[in-house]
Each structure stands twice: as C-alpha cells, then as structure tokens.
Amino acid sequence: MTAPDWTRSARARVAALAVVAGLCWLPYAGRRLSPDEGGLLLLAAQWSPGSSLYGDYFVDRPPGLIALAAVADAAGGGWALRGLGILAVVATVVLSGVLGRLGAPDRPSAPVLTAATAALLTATPLFGGTVVNGEVLGLPFLLGGIVAATCAVRSESGHAALWWGVLAGASGAGGALVKQSLLDVFVFVVVLCLVSRRARPVLGVTVGAAAAVGIAIWAAAARGTDPGELWDAVVVFRQQAASVIASSATDTTPRRLGAMLLALVATGAPILAVVLARRLPTRVAPGVVDLRGPALATLAWELFVVLGGGSYWLHYLMGLVPGLVLLTAAACQRPLPGRRVLAAAYTLMAVSAVGALAFVAVQPIQRPEHPVIAWLDDHATPGDTAVVAFGAPNILQATGLRSPYPDLWSLPVRVHDPELHDLGELLDGPDRPTWVVIAGKSLGSWGIDGTNADRILADHYDLQATTDGWTIYRKDAQ
Template structure:
C-alpha cells in the first residue's frame, strides 16, 4: 500500500500550506527589525500617542496632521512598551493584510481554487519590502488591514444573496472604510471601490446606503471619542483637511530634497516588481469573467484599474515622496489579482514569473537591509542627551528627528515634532523663538545641519536667541546641540 503524503494524512491541502507560508514570509520580514532603532516618524507618533490627553494642542502637548485612530494605535504600542510592541503591531497588520487578501480572492471568485493564493500572494510579496518602507511602522502599514477588510466586506456584500448577511457585510465595510481614513486620511480606497461598484454592479448599488451610513456613524463616533480626550472636531478638521491644502502649497514651492526623493521613489517602484506584476495580471485578466454559481461577485476589473490610478495619484500628491507612500499601492494590486481570478485565463508562466520576480525583489532587499541596516544619524544625538540630560529636562529638535527625543526619554515644550507642521504653522519661527526666551524654555535645543537656512524660513531671530541664551556644547553627526546657559530673564 503506497504511503499517503503527510499533508494529506493530517487533512491539510497543499494550497493551504502555500497560503500559510505566504503569511509566514510576510511576517518574518519584520522579525529582524523588532529591536532596531526607531525612525523619526515612529518616535514622533509614539510620543504623541503616549502623551494624548486634554492639553494645550491638538493631541495634548503636541500637534500633528494625522487622524485620531493612528494616534490611538501608537498610544497602545507606547503603553505596551514602545519599540518592540510597535514592530509587533506592524507584523500583525502585515499578517492581517495577507489573510484578508486571501479572503477577498475567495469572495471574488469562489469557483476558482487558486483565487485566494493569487490575492494573498500579491499581498505577501509586497507588504514587507523595504522598498515600500516596510520594517518601519507608519500610517500606511497600520491602515492597510482596514482597507483590505473594507474592500473584502463590500465585495462579499454585493455577492451575497442573503439580505441580512449582505446588509451586515455592507455595514462592516463602511466601518472599515471610516477607520482606514481615520488612520491615514489618504486611505480612501474602500470608498473608491464602493463608488465604482455603485456604477458597475446593481447588487453593490443596493448595499451602498448601508455602507455610507455606517461610515458616517463611525466617523462621528471616533470624533466623539477623540473629543473626550481633548481633541475637538474642529481641530481635527483643521489638521487632517485644511492643513493638507496649506501643506500642499508649501511642498509645491520646496526646492530641497523632494526631487531627489521622487527619483528614488520611482526607482523603488520599478525595482519592487510591482509594475511587472500589475501588467501581467491586467494583461492576462482581460475578457469577460467566468460564469459563477449562486454566489456571484461583481466584476472587479474596472474597480481595480480605477483604484490603482487613484493610489498612484495619492502617492504623487503626497509631495514629500517618502518610500512608505508606495505601500498604499498594495490594495490596488490585490484587487487586480482578484479581478484576474474571476476570469478563466490560466496562471501562465509569465504570470508566475511576475510573482516570482516581485517576491525575489522583496527577499533580496530584506536580506540587504538586515546586513546593512538603515542609518539612523539621530542616534548619536540621542545618546549624547541620554548621557547628559537630567530626568526632568526638556528638549526641542529643529526640525524633525523626534526619535531623538523618544530615545533620550525627553519631552518637548514645542508642539511641532515634524518639520512640515513647523513650516506651515510657524513659518517665521516666532513661536519657537518666543519659547526659547521664555520661562518655559527647553533645557536643550538640537539643530539639524542646515535646518535654520532651509525652506526659506526666517531663522535669524532664533539664531540670535540661541547665541545669547544657550551654549553650544556638542556637534554629533549632522546635529548641533545647545544647552540652556542661564535662567531666562
């Protein structure tokens, strides 16, 4: 009697093991970085999340142009210990994206057994690559599970023939859509898919009112909870909507490093293999979808094309061209894989090769970053402050580099931990100058090289105040460190 393969003996299909491996690969990409030093955004958001209470600014003592669910997630990570907890939260988000992408494939093409592998595989080969800012936890990473969950729920809602189940799924999709936007205001993917299906699918059109109502209710509830912690709805609107238009004008006039970052972002986009994978899925996914059974999902091809186009526009309009913007393209590629799975076209060598190239790119870049870690010049300044600052000292970093303060365990009396809010809301640096000559003056001021002469900001008054009231005590890496010389008069 021939021996039965062990996977069959335990009742697990080979494709299930492939799916498990896809999830494991995506998560394992984060493990080497659990204890690595925080990036500027990670350090800043942990400070904001940990200090969020009723205070003098939008989120207690600090102001940042991000919605409250993101701050709450970083506050959770801060309460659980900080760096490692945050990275584990990022790994969990990555795993959820891969799992939910598989569920989307199942919902979109239940008659095709390979559909979950196609969609989960598309997510797995992209979510952990450092070319998309992977290994660093940011708003895009934490928002992706809500995006993919929302798209999956809405597709399943439109496919369901049960009124009750379809309604429940549409309500779930609306909640996820709102939470995604309340993590990062540019994550409008679920709404885009819902609007496109409103035009292309009669069944989806019937679910749209429930979707819209639950999204609105969720936004109201989140805003109400934020207000209980001292963050007003008017303040949130100013931060996540009005400020972005003001920031856009500032970024449009930026003649600094943005063009160089744009070139690096374009290179990362090509090197990731994403264009090749999207082209293969789109080319092979032409034609009419397969005839399905009683569970009939809407045709997702047009929705996938529109979603990818919107995601590309969001990346370009982001202005700063940071690599982590690119991870926002993952839902569009996953939806394109779902649309491909709906068609009778087989998985050809060209399609498999596109998956293989994209996956190989992620593995090679991950291996490179493990051996050659991302440089953190801020650590030298943090080490100096940690060695010389008293426990109750305060500090300001001009500009950005909030991970310096987080690593040195110092608070800032200046509400802007990032350069862009300072450039938009304090362009003459009058607030910062008034601070350093007041009784609330920080004990330490850390100035990044060239910061006071960048972005056409007027730093003369601040330079004079530092020369008069502070002592220059050290220069480490690209940072000059000043210590308050005497009590303010």
C-alpha cells in the first residue's frame, strides 16, 4: 500500500477514535456537577478584585484552570464545562495520533496505536473520566507541547525549530497553568534534547513558557489576583498541604491509595505498558529521534505526581495519559510485539473501558449533595448566605448561595484554619451566614479541631434538618 493510501486510512481511524472517545463522555454531560466542577464555576463566576485569591474565594490552583471555568460559566455553566471536557478528550486523541505519525513515520499503525491508547484511557471512568477536572483540561496542552517539541527537534531549519520550540514552551506552560504539577512537557524537552544531542528547542521553549506565564500572571492580576498570593497558593500551599495529609489523613490514605491502584490495574494499562516496554531495548533506525528516554522520563514524572500527591483521587490517573502515549510511540519506533499479543492488550483495555462505562450507565454515580441542594432550594430565600463544611461547593453553586467563608474546599480549611478560629469568629459575628451545612454532625474532621466552632454553632444556630448524612442549621432570630 502506498504512503498516501495508508495515511488517509490512518487519519480516518484516528478521527474515528477521537469521535468515539468524545461520545463516551456525552451521556454524562447533563448529570449533576461534582464538587470540583460546581466549585470552579462558582469561583470563576465572581472572579474579580475581592478579599481572597480569586475574588472572595480561595483555591490552590493556577489561573489557567479558573480562566477555563470562567469561559464555561460565560458560555452556559455546567453543560459548557462538560463540553470543554469533551473537546479536550477529542483534541488529546487527535494529538496522540499526530505524535505517533511523527515518532514512527514509516509505520502505518503508529498513529492508530497512539490514538487508541489515548482514547481508551480518556474514556474510561476508572481514570476519572466523565468528570471535568484539571487533569483532563490539561491534556491537550501537554500533548500539544510534546508534539511541538518533537517537531522542533526534527526540524532541519533553525528558524522553524525556534518557533516550534516557542509553541512547545507556551503549550507546556499552559498545562502547568491548568494544574501546577503538569510539567510533563518540560521533563520531555530536557530528556529529548539530551538523547538527541540537539539543544535548538531550548531557547524557543524558554521564551514560549516565559511569555505564557507572564501573560497569565498579568491577566490574573487585572482581575484582582495578587502574584505573590498566587505563588503561595500554587507552590507554598501545596507543600503545607502535603505535610497535613501525611500527618493527619492516616486512616483514609491507605484505602484511597489501594482503590486508585486497583482502578489502574483494572484498566489494563499496566499490561499494555509491560508489553510495549519489552520492545524498548532494541535500537531505532538511523536518523530517527528516539523517544524511549523521553517517554520513560515523562512517565516516571507522572507516576511521581500521582503517587506523591497523597490524596489519591481517581482522576489523578488521567495524568498518566501523555506518558503512556509516548511509551506507545517509542515502541512503534521498533519492531512491535506479535500482533496477537498487542491485540490482546488493547482488547483487554477496551473491554475494561466498555465494562466501566456500562456499569456507570446502569449504576449512575449518585451525588450525595443533591438532597441538601433540593432542601435549600425549597427553604432558602434571596439574599441568604451559607457555609458548607467542608468541601462540597457544588451545593452553593447549585442553590445560588454565596459564602462569607473563603475556603470552599476542605484541604484549604485544614491548612489555613485547622482549629476553625476564623470560622468561629464568622459564626459569632454580625455577618454570620444564614445557613450552615455540615457533612455529618460536627465541624471537626481529620486535621480539623471543631470543638470551639461546634460550641459557637450551638449558641447561634438552630437545627433545621438532617438529610442523607448532612446536617442543616439556620441562624437564630437574635
């Protein structure tokens, strides 16, 4: 078969895989928002000069993620945010196919295999699929940066290499501006330049990254986000949070880690990685930019991020997609495993993804916050405020209530206000919120001493309802 023929066929297959991956997300586009999705929309909607990092609220994430949430909020809210997630998945699969074509241009199956790896991993709920988060929205930036860096190294023109490098740096910075740990592009670039002995992309990458970060900081400052406070949130806070998790979350950490690792194994991705990695010791053809070292380094970084964060949410696994796609591209540069072995590995992943999607379709993920949302919709009045303790800001977003307490998520509370002094002062002051919603019966939790705040709550609030594990209080008439 001639090159144009198989290229057209490969393009069609890559496009089909991208469409299928996007369609796998479509049935869940209208379901209720998760805490992170609702919280990001709530925060983005009021992002302007205020009393905290982003308006009147705090979140330990860079401004790129908040900007994407602001776009979704302006475009319609929950549906638009889910639409951004679907676009991110489709773009990731397409860019993965491009990477396969660049890495192994003489192998017709390479773009299809790299796209298949991306499609199966972004579609499965076992990787946190169907919920839009920083990992998903960052994927196109990471794959785009890796593709651009590969083009820069392959380019015979110094001028072209410079501009491809600028694009790689800007795209890589875009990933880090969505979630600060998404530094995959820069890990890839460093190792790629070392193994290829070509340093031409470095200048362009540096310029592109610096420009993207500078523009993001300037734009965030224009909306009231102080650069110094931003550094504290995305860097210093994460160090403090890691310490709090390590010292306090001793009961939940092993269980979450076990569940996350079980989900990873259940996807079949480790089996595919082993099958592909067995081909890496062989040499590539002369003149080919070997992706083996960059792929292994990138995947190692991603594993460090997934395992080093401490929280072990399923969607952290989505961060492994670029490394596994790179591993596929590196394997395609060499004689591939037997067709049956390779087909078995991908079939296992496909069966796992379909099974997980079918399970979620039959047993939809129930949002435990919905009963509280329904109750507050019936009883709250315009102008009311509320504090949700802690970590379910989708309740506020769905009910249209504002919070006078800046920490919408539970981890910032554990770092900023572990003894709830600030919350206690708020509940005891003249601007106390109308409603206080508690997950459970006490404001205390791991890493949080709620003794004093519980006493203040009892003095100034009346119990209104309990529903599905939530306790709802309203301030008294005094």
